[in-house]
Amino acid sequence: MAAEDRRQQILEVAVQLFSQKGFRGTTTKEIAMAAGVNEAIIFRHFATKSELYTAIMDRKACSDEVQAMQSALKEAMDAGDDRQVFERLAFHMLEFHEHDDTAMRLLLYSALEGHELAEMIFRNHISKTHRQLAEYVKRRVADGAFRRIDPVVAVRGFIGMIINQVMYKKFFERCGGQPLNLTNRQAAERFADLFLASMTNHSYDHQRIRRKH
Amino acid sequence: MAAEDRRQQILEVAVQLFSQKGFRGTTTKEIAMAAGVNEAIIFRHFATKSELYTAIMDRKACSDEVQAMQSALKEAMDAGDDRQVFERLAFHMLEFHEHDDTAMRLLLYSALEGHELAEMIFRNHISKTHRQLAEYVKRRVADGAFRRIDPVVAVRGFIGMIINQVMYKKFFERCGGQPLNLTNRQAAERFADLFLASMTNHSYDHQRIRRKH
DNA sequence: TGCAAGTAAGTATGCGCTTACTTACCACAC
DNA sequence: GTGTGGTAAGTAAGCGCATACTTACTTGCA
Numbered sequence: 001m002a003a004e005d006r007r008q009q010i011l012e013v014a015v016q017l018f019s020q021k022g023f024r025g026t027t028t029k030e031i032a033m034a035a036g037v038n039e040a041i042i043f044r045h046f047a048t049k050s051e052l053y054t055a056i057m058d059r060k061a062c063s064d065e066v067q068a069m070q071s072a073l074k075e076a077m078d079a080g081d082d083r084q085v086f087e088r089l090a091f092h093m094l095e096f097h098e099h100d101d102t103a104m105r106l107l108l109y110s111a112l113e114g115h116e117l118a119e120m121i122f123r124n125h126i127s128k129t130h131r132q133l134a135e136y137v138k139r140r141v142a143d144g145a146f147r148r149i150d151p152v153v154a155v156r157g158f159i160g161m162i163i164n165q166v167m168y169k170k171f172f173e174r175c176g177g178q179p180l181n182l183t184n185r186q187a188a189e190r191f192a193d194l195f196l197a198s199m200t201n202h203s204y205d206h207q208r209i210r211r212k213h
Numbered sequence: 214m215a216a217e218d219r220r221q222q223i224l225e226v227a228v229q230l231f232s233q234k235g236f237r238g239t240t241t242k243e244i245a246m247a248a249g250v251n252e253a254i255i256f257r258h259f260a261t262k263s264e265l266y267t268a269i270m271d272r273k274a275c276s277d278e279v280q281a282m283q284s285a286l287k288e289a290m291d292a293g294d295d296r297q298v299f300e301r302l303a304f305h306m307l308e309f310h311e312h313d314d315t316a317m318r319l320l321l322y323s324a325l326e327g328h329e330l331a332e333m334i335f336r337n338h339i340s341k342t343h344r345q346l347a348e349y350v351k352r353r354v355a356d357g358a359f360r361r362i363d364p365v366v367a368v369r370g371f372i373g374m375i376i377n378q379v380m381y382k383k384f385f386e387r388c389g390g391q392p393l394n395l396t397n398r399q400a401a402e403r404f405a406d407l408f409l410a411s412m413t414n415h416s417y418d419h420q421r422i423r424r425k426h
Numbered sequence: 427t428g429c430a431a432g433t434a435a436g437t438a439t440g441c442g443c444t445t446a447c448t449t450a451c452c453a454c455a456c
Numbered sequence: 457g458t459g460t461g462g463t464a465a466g467t468a469a470g471c472g473c474a475t476a477c478t479t480a481c482t483t484g485c486a
């Protein structure tokens with residue numbers, strides 16, 4: 001097999017294993033066996049185990065699903081369609097993490113283990129969406145469409161609802177947590193509803209909000 | 214040192230180490246050294262490393278801070294004071310995880326590693342609060358104080374906002390994420406505001422919500 | 427003096443990584 | 457076509473060290 005093909009194949013199985021068992025919990029021998037080669041081959045393509053781990057980032061960079069979300073989001077933002085912006089974001093996040101549970105696990109594992117991969121994933125994928133969304137909220141506040149709420153608070157709140165739902169489904173629904181019997185489409189609708197209701201509720205506790213700013 | 218004292222001391226240092234480096238990443242020798250005893254002592258008090266890990270649960274059960282939150286929450290619920298219920302919950306969660314970062318790390322590590330400790334933490338601490346809160350929301354919907362929203366969606370959304378803020382501060386603010394320069398008290402206020410506004414907004418997209426139920 | 431608390435020094439296994447070696451491929455003179 | 461030499465893909469075996477856990481022994485207090 002050609003060098004580049006082998007390299008990609010090793011990365012592919014490494015993503016699976018690292019995401020399931022973490023950096024420390026995955027052995028180079030295991031990766032080699034899953035790739036069907038001798039362990040020494042791993043070290044011909046990657047100087048160290050850690051280099052192999054960080055090389056995962058490049059593969060994750062250009063996922064189709066992520067790009068689809070980015071463009072769907074941009075389209076809705078340009079149109080100024082609040083409902084579409086938040087519903088699409090929620091839907092894509094729910095779908096993405098349902099189909100691919102490697103990303104979330106890799107992020108959590110490397111954040112806990114203090115590996116630089118966590119920072120790379122955060123910088124390259126998450127922080128950009130956060131900033132874009134905060135910009136959008138800020139603009140809509142300026143438009144008078146949203147209440148005067150700190151955009152960072154709003155974004156963190158909304159993303160939090162969705163991510164929590166993802167993690168709940170992934171890790172805790174089997175532990176006796178209350179199940180949410182909704183499709184991702186329905187869940188996205190509900191959370192977007194919840195969020196937009198709070199952003200546009202000019203009657204609730206109005207003085208208090210005003211006074212803060 | 215008496216057996217029980219030694220046992221407790223070992224557990225204490227084990228909590229710190231396991232939460233920092235996970236089950237796989239922590240060695241029994243390391244725990245022994247941190248406790249200032251020979252490695253063999255560990256195995257006199259706990260049959261296996263795994264038994265030591267799950268024994269952590271007992272220590273975590275009766276934390277003062279958790280009990281304070283439970284009673285503060287109950288008091289506010291009995292009084293039917295919506296703002297207090299959600300603001301206090303948010304504040305206590307933020308404070309708890311700021312002062313003690315072992316709980317969150319242990320939960321995440323063991324959820325990822327598939328250890329039963331995750332299920333124990335979830336069952337004993339998290340799921341109870343979720344259910345209580347969902348009950349409260351359900352009651353307030355029946356009162357006509359809240360919109361007719363699925364209580365599980367509402368609770369998961371609110372807890373999600375708070376937990377996301379905790380994790381963001383813990384892991385990602387150093388990675389170039391936008392900082393939220395608020396005290397825990399202020400953040401709790403903002404998130405509770407956000408949530409309550411959405412629960413009481415009878416004017417926004419009313420038909421749509423109605424139609425769903 | 428008896429017994430629990432504590433230790434030094436193991437064992438078998440598995441880890442990341444290296445070394446010494448063998449095979450497969452492929453352009454090119456003849 | 458056919459030998460030939462250089463290069464890269466691949467392997468078996470093993471190095472030094474760390475792991476979870478054990479055993480045989482020593483201390484100190486009721």
